[in-house]
Amino acid sequence: MSRVLVLNCGSSSVKWRHYDGDRVLDQGTVERIGEPDGGPTDHSDAVRRILDGLDLTGLTAVGHRVVHGGRKFTEPVLIDDAVLTAIRDLISLAPLHNPVNLAGIEVTRAALPDVPQVAVFDTAFHHTLPDAAATYAIDRDTAERYGIRRYGFHGTSHAYVSRRAADLLGRPYDTLNIITLHLGNGASACAVSNGRSVATSMGMSPLEGLVMGTRSGDIDPTVIFHLRREGGLSVDDIDDLLNHRSGLLGLTGVNDMREVLQRRAAGDRAAALAFDVYCRRITEYVGAYYALLGRVDAIAFTAGVGEHAAPVRAAALAGLHRFGITVDEARNDGEGDRLISPDGAEVSVCVIRTDEEREIARQTRDVVGAG
Numbered sequence: 001m002s003r004v005l006v007l008n009c010g011s012s013s014v015k016w017r018h019y020d021g022d023r024v025l026d027q028g029t030v031e032r033i034g035e036p037d038g039g040p041t042d043h044s045d046a047v048r049r050i051l052d053g054l055d056l057t058g059l060t061a062v063g064h065r066v067v068h069g070g071r072k073f074t075e076p077v078l079i080d081d082a083v084l085t086a087i088r089d090l091i092s093l094a095p096l097h098n099p100v101n102l103a104g105i106e107v108t109r110a111a112l113p114d115v116p117q118v119a120v121f122d123t124a125f126h127h128t129l130p131d132a133a134a135t136y137a138i139d140r141d142t143a144e145r146y147g148i149r150r151y152g153f154h155g156t157s158h159a160y161v162s163r164r165a166a167d168l169l170g171r172p173y174d175t176l177n178i179i180t181l182h183l184g185n186g187a188s189a190c191a192v193s194n195g196r197s198v199a200t201s202m203g204m205s206p207l208e209g210l211v212m213g214t215r216s217g218d219i220d221p222t223v224i225f226h227l228r229r230e231g232g233l234s235v236d237d238i239d240d241l242l243n244h245r246s247g248l249l250g251l252t253g254v255n256d257m258r259e260v261l262q263r264r265a266a267g268d269r270a271a272a273l274a275f276d277v278y279c280r281r282i283t284e285y286v287g288a289y290y291a292l293l294g295r296v297d298a299i300a301f302t303a304g305v306g307e308h309a310a311p312v313r314a315a316a317l318a319g320l321h322r323f324g325i326t327v328d329e330a331r332n333d334g335e336g337d338r339l340i341s342p343d344g345a346e347v348s349v350c351v352i353r354t355d356e357e358r359e360i361a362r363q364t365r366d367v368v369g370a371g
Contacts, residue, residue, distance in 0.1 A: 002060040004364050006357045007047065009065065009104040011096045014046045017357040018054060026054065027357075043103040051111050061116045062108050063364030065156065065356070066101045068094035069121030070147060076124065076363040079105060079117040087119065093147065093204070118364040125155030128196040136203075150208075152200035154182045157302060158190040160359040161352045165300040168337060168350055177293040179286055182354065183312065184303035185213035185255060189282070191289040199292055201285055207243060210285065211278045213255035216246035218281070248274055257305045257312065275315070282316035290323055296347050299325065302354040313340065317349065325349065 003025075008015040012034070017027040030046045032039050040046035064079070070090045077083055084105065091098045101119075109117055134150045136143060143149060158180045165180070166173035178192045187210040191199040201209025201217075211217045219242065227233045233241070241250075249255040251274035252263065263271035290296050301313050310332045317325050324346025331340040341349040 067097035074127035126152030183306035
């Protein structure tokens with residue numbers, strides 16, 4: 001069987017997994033990169049340490065997560081110098097992520113020059129968005145000049161989870177309408193019709209859409225103008241506010257839903273409001289995507305909050321029973337990949353553990369032709 005190494009470089013961590021076929025040989029996460037605790041000084045250092053600690057004999061390929069592929073990359077690609085240049089040109093669209101993705105690629109290419117390297121893009125799954133979904137209603141020449149459109153993110157997660165939902169239902173993937181809800185520190189919704197992304201909540205950047213750990217999600221653009229004119233905040237200040245000091249953190253002082261739920265249970269009013277704002281936004285997107293799809297076969301919750309926060313799942317879908325969407329309380333409190341809707345429900349509701357690394361490995365094998 002083929003051996004594939006997957007590198008998933010985030011803004012302050014690197015997740016890695018080494019496969020022999022579908023079997024995981026080894027895996028791990030390097031965290032707190034660049035912090036003054038004796039750990040890796042940067043992402044390049046982190047990846048070097050990972051490579052030094054692995055037996056990579058017989059390695060077939062390395063798959064790299066790359067956050068932003070712009071309009072150029074609509075599927076995974078074999079990495080060469082031209083691809084590297086193109087990814088570098090897209091840094092302005094993903095300034096926190098593409099540079100660290102590049103760092104991982106460059107170190108691995110240098111260390112393993114004879115091993116094929118594949119870039120798997122977060123945005124690629126959403127290249128099937130219809131123009132009406134991807135287009136913002138601004139001057140079209142300006143939009144074209146600066147690449148302003150909806151790109152969408154968490155594509156590898158939405159692809160994996162929607163396909164896994166079809167497996168759970170025992171039905172063909174290309175016949176189903178599925179709403180996937182990736183709820184972690186970053187959060188996004190996606191409407192998948194017949195295996196194709198047709199709507200997603202994140203836009204030109206991962207800031208748009210659902211309420212997240214530290215990101216605001218949807219907000220009136222006038223707030224930005226108001227903060228600039230009346231508050232005197234710089235563009236960088238506002239960027240920092242909306243990306244790093246908003247969401248659950250802005251509303252409660254913590255960005256971890258587990259702590260928000262504990263405080264809510266203890267009667268904390270700020271936590272209760274944050275929970276309501278968070279869940280209401282999800283409800284709005286589920287309703288909107290139901291209307292777009294016309295028929296929904298399944299709703300799938302995934303990622304840290306989606307997989308583990310039963311109160312969020314129940315509250316986000318409360319009141320949607322007239323659409324055939326209900327949650328069974330006992331099943332909702334369980335663990336593992338499972339259906340949490342009642343038997344015979346019109347819309348199946350499920351919880352699925354996302355596995356972006358496995359999806360990256362699958363797409364990497366497809367590109368290099370490995371079994």
